[in-house]
Amino acid sequence: MRKDVYSSVKIIFRIFILRSKGSIGVINELLLQFAQYLEAQEYSQMLVSGYYSWNWLEATHVLTLMISIGSLFIIDFRMLGWVLPGVSATTIADRLHKPMIIGFSIMFITGILLVYAKPVENVQSLWFRIKMILLVLAFINAWVFNSRMRAADGTWDSARVAPKPLRTGAIISLFLWCGVVAMGRFIPYDWVDCPKVSNTALLWASGCVEQLNAL
Amino acid sequence: MLGNFLNNYKSVVGLGFVVLAVALVEFFEVRAAVYPGLLPFFEWLKYSSWIGYLGITYGSVYATVQAVHLVSMAIIGGTVLVADLRLLGILLKDIPSETITKGTHQCFKYSLSAAIATGIFCAAGVADKVYYMPVFWIKMLALLAGSCFMFFIKQPLLNSRPHKEIGPWMLRMLAVASISIWFTVAATGRWIGFS
Numbered sequence: 001m002r003k004d005v006y007s008s009v010k011i012i013f014r015i016f017i018l019r020s021k022g023s024i025g026v027i028n029e030l031l032l033q034f035a036q037y038l039e040a041q042e043y044s045q046m047l048v049s050g051y052y053s054w055n056w057l058e059a060t061h062v063l064t065l066m067i068s069i070g071s072l073f074i075i076d077f078r079m080l081g082w083v084l085p086g087v088s089a090t091t092i093a094d095r096l097h098k099p100m101i102i103g104f105s106i107m108f109i110t111g112i113l114l115v116y117a118k119p120v121e122n123v124q125s126l127w128f129r130i131k132m133i134l135l136v137l138a139f140i141n142a143w144v145f146n147s148r149m150r151a152a153d154g155t156w157d158s159a160r161v162a163p164k165p166l167r168t169g170a171i172i173s174l175f176l177w178c179g180v181v182a183m184g185r186f187i188p189y190d191w192v193d194c195p196k197v198s199n200t201a202l203l204w205a206s207g208c209v210e211q212l213n214a215l
Numbered sequence: 216m217l218g219n220f221l222n223n224y225k226s227v228v229g230l231g232f233v234v235l236a237v238a239l240v241e242f243f244e245v246r247a248a249v250y251p252g253l254l255p256f257f258e259w260l261k262y263s264s265w266i267g268y269l270g271i272t273y274g275s276v277y278a279t280v281q282a283v284h285l286v287s288m289a290i291i292g293g294t295v296l297v298a299d300l301r302l303l304g305i306l307l308k309d310i311p312s313e314t315i316t317k318g319t320h321q322c323f324k325y326s327l328s329a330a331i332a333t334g335i336f337c338a339a340g341v342a343d344k345v346y347y348m349p350v351f352w353i354k355m356l357a358l359l360a361g362s363c364f365m366f367f368i369k370q371p372l373l374n375s376r377p378h379k380e381i382g383p384w385m386l387r388m389l390a391v392a393s394i395s396i397w398f399t400v401a402a403t404g405r406w407i408g409f410s
Binding site for chain 2: 074091
């Protein structure tokens with residue numbers, strides 16, 4: 001009886017994985033087609049081929065880290081009591097919110113342009129995909145963190161460290177954003193580029209459609 | 216009278232001597248004479264030191280250290296911007312500037328130490344290339360100028376008395392100089408990557 005249940009669960013799990021792989025396989029193909037369409041556009045080629053356009057775009061994206069992630073880390077460090085412990089935590093979060101949003105807006109715009117300049121390379125980059133997942137998780141964490149901060153009654157404001165839920169949110173935020181920066185740093189490296197990889201799981205995760213079809 | 220002057224304006228006199236020393240170094244072409252002698256050190260750093268070996272052999276380690284360098288740079292930028300924008304009266308205006316500058320300085324020191332340590336590792340991996348890059352030497356000069364400015368001029372002045380006694384234009388000049396220097400360090404660092 002237990003063996004039958006176990007076998008059934010295994011079969012159902014395999015079907016689920018295959019259907020997911022099939023769905024994600026379709027998504028990979030659609031993404032590649034869209035990326036190839038973008039790459040063929042004149043402005044995309046202008047952005048990547050212009051010496052100053054690409055360099056200024058990338059430099060702006062990286063240097064704006066200081067405004068966006070710099071402000072964010074100050075807020076997180078305050079929650080953990082590592083910086084400005086004598087200053088109200090909600091005041092720090094409130095005052096640094098605007099420069100942080102300005103920084104992230106610039107990074108968002110330059111990031112989109114960077115992807116537009118090299119769409120196929122980015123869409124088929126494992127590091128870029130992980131970066132996008134971490135970005136989504138980081139924004140969800142930020143939304144939860146903000147909700148919790150607003151819901152908290154403020155009695156902890158002058159305390160050296162924030163309550164545990166906010167501290168947890170701050171630590172998760174630090175890890176996620178460090179991960180985003182690290183994945184962004186890994187994108188230019190070609191260790192797991194499609195032509196160099198033979199592992200099926202990696203090819204599937206990176207969206208290497210042509211190599212998967214050739215297997 | 217001279218003793219009083221030297222005592223009251225130690226930093227200014229010290230800075231004057233530093234500027235004079237730099238001018239003499241350039242005038243007598245000491246830099247041009249020392250530069251070729253640094254090449255063996257850079258070659259040793261890349262090919263014989265363990266950090267150079269790690270950087271060349273394990274690309275993933277090198278990339279991870281670069282990421283840590285970027286995060287450190289982001290934290291430096293955050294602390295500098297928060298402190299200097301407060302001095303300029305743009306941000307956190309309802310909090311005393313003494314609190315902000317003192318409170319962010321510790322974090323700045325740790326992140327600068329991390330940036331320098333990771334920067335040495337990153338430079339070691341490509342030491343034979345950066346030696347010949349003018350932008351690398353500009354970054355090193357800017358880093359030295361920024362560190363000296365921060366530790367020997369800005370912080371001592373800000374810690375010496377209440378900021379209301381220092382004068383608003385002096386505070387603004389300190390803030391603008393600080394932002395300019397650290398932005399130069401970051402921008403030249405980025406340009407090394409393009410060279």
